[in-house]
Amino acid sequence: MSDIAARFADIVGNANLLTGDAIPEDYSHDEELTHEPQQPAYVAKPQSAEEVAELLKVATDYKVPVTARGSGSGLSGGARPRKDGLLISFERMNRVLEVDTTNQVAVVQPGVTLTELDHATLDAGLSYMVHPGELSSSVGGNVGTNAGGMRAVKYGVARHNVLGLQAVLPTGEIIRTGGKIAKVSTGYDLTQLIVGSEGTLALATEVIVKLHPRLAHSATVLAPFADFDQVMAAVPKVLAAGLVPYILEYIDNMTMAALIHTQNLELGIPDQIRDSCQAYLVVALENRTASRLEEDVETTGELLAELGAVDAYVLEGGSARKLIEAREKAFWTLKAIGADDLIDTVVPRAAMPKFIAAARGLASAAGGAAAGCGHAGDGNVHLAIICKDPDKKKQLMTDIFALAMELGGAISGEHGLGRAKTPYFVELEDPAKVALMRRIKQSFDPAGILNPDVVFAAPD
């Protein structure tokens, strides 16, 4: 065992420090599509903030690059380690420390999965409302990527649901930010700076998340539209009507066909309607009372008809759940049908029709294709890119991101930059902003050990 490995093992114990061939393959990647797996030099499994602090002090001393890992379900390569690096896995820091019903918050360790948190809050009638597709994802991973998901249209993304952190700076200080409080104007908001920083500034060792009441009644309306632009035009109207959907998604016909086929969905839509439709809108509603929900479903149906929907299907419990689950698993479906890359660009929602049409045009001009679904209420467009030639694909991705930015959007709406998108970010973003972010990075991480290939790395 090397000197460095011995130092790490002293901190976490021999059983919790892996090196060389003892490192399972799973630690060498997340779910990003475009990079080969990379085994790290060391995997450490700390069980406390103090152990994380000691690990980071040693890593800073020896200039060992450090990558944090929750469940490894990220889609941008933010948890892909360096060959010479230390992977800190939070799998042992997986306790729900407190469900506080008076303050409506939970205090959790970063390795807790969303499924575990959901179970822990069920009896209190409360819920952490951030639901990215993968419910095996960890709260720590949600903090790192500023995770979103379908419910963001009502409940916001991780940023809006993380109220405070215990975090370890790369220099070893343990700080607490925010708290069980919904508002604070006392110095800079370190919580919000760390959320979404993809493990490049500090590592969260405790997270205070906001909980919302679980509403007893919900229903899902599925509306096929003959024309894609009609779907997009319907979105702001549904929101302006004050119906407050908790899910507002579009699914294009190619993606819907793949979902139906791979997940054996039975949605009760006649073939002739499916064949003539370009896209679907999914509107999920919830309410305190059954009668209000029923009324809202009816209002939604009428509104969608006015807005040009061919029909509106109210999905019953089982098929509604299956559709939402299928949508959550869209990534796997798109991967299975041969996606070469993924885009989770965000644009102002008014710009979605223009963006999607142009992205498809660019893809087909490059000899490829782009298909997908997305969080229509948020302007968050998920596209699977099919383009086998790596150079053409890189140019296509660059062109699509440049277009999104020109329309007032950004490269990633919820997956983060990771290894996958950092090169595009560095190429396309305003150099003054990148330089400012680099100075902020240095103010946290003077030795540059935390996830050095993410946010700032040069194109590879």
Add this chain to the structure above:
Amino acid sequence: MSDIAARFADIVGNANLLTGDAIPEDYSHDEELTHEPQQPAYVAKPQSAEEVAELLKVATDYKVPVTARGSGSGLSGGARPRKDGLLISFERMNRVLEVDTTNQVAVVQPGVTLTELDHATLDAGLSYMVHPGELSSSVGGNVGTNAGGMRAVKYGVARHNVLGLQAVLPTGEIIRTGGKIAKVSTGYDLTQLIVGSEGTLALATEVIVKLHPRLAHSATVLAPFADFDQVMAAVPKVLAAGLVPYILEYIDNMTMAALIHTQNLELGIPDQIRDSCQAYLVVALENRTASRLEEDVETTGELLAELGAVDAYVLEGGSARKLIEAREKAFWTLKAIGADDLIDTVVPRAAMPKFIAAARGLASAAGGAAAGCGHAGDGNVHLAIICKDPDKKKQLMTDIFALAMELGGAISGEHGLGRAKTPYFVELEDPAKVALMRRIKQSFDPAGILNPDVVFAAPD
């Protein structure tokens, strides 16, 4: 005219650069209670981001301290200038640039007041929901302090309603952050870092704010309670019931008496009830439909009765409006009855009874008094401190803030630190966090020109 003044005048024009006796007294202070007014050396009134950038470049070159000013309605001295400094007043940058109904955002210059923004969004049926007490406050000021107000319990504070900025760095670069988008995971969130930074990092020259639909029907329920702790215990129950009040305030009996007296409020509460009550809960509800509102008001009344309210008065349009306005003007009322200092501490809402009781105890032990009202749903406690002896008052304030922090809270929930609270912050906050914030400050403002007495100044 000095060389420096001439440089500033070259940028904004002679008519928009004031020096010496030509500077009206109003520019020498905001509404903070404890510092004497201070005339700045220069007042500049730029009309564009480019002019702001040029002003800041000159200020950086000559190391002239710079204070930004919106409407000057702040309560912590964040807009109090330096004697040798430049005050940048945004009064000429006061245009609503766009009300975008599809994306449900407005793009405004920082000098726009909330009243002006409210008028501009009325016809679209939309509203910027941040309502600090003073509606003459500017959007730029809201950004600086991360302003809150009564509606935060439903709609969040400025942080949650500011989606993007154009901002000028002290070194003169003009950057754009965020956008007309509700989510983004693309590098560090510079928007959220600048919001609440009290003009110490960068100056906002354009603000993209989120708009919400205006709901057609609203009502206000006023419930007196015999016991203060009952009010506090009622708050989480009202929230857990899923009634989603847009205002949830408590008012203690001393403050209510002052409000009724100074504002000639007629609330229809019999004297014997007023005399026997320690505090009031104000619950404002809104809905899309009149019938749902009526039902919610009834449910609220029943719930409050169960929770121990002596009665529940549904205030009609005029008297509801007068009560809310009186509450918004509580600061002026408390000032008029002789407040020597103000506290807007935030604590976890479960800790409010303990905090308020202890703060009152500390005040009376110091020979003074503490009375107030607050945003009960947010744990944001507003206390007027009456304590004539400056040293005793300083110790009292220190003790109260230390207590709030011990309970998991923070010094300011919405006013910001400003000149008034910075010394307490520097004394009480974790030195590792203050040092980190100072490094972040340097990454934006290497010359240290922006509001140098705020967030980091030593006790005076």
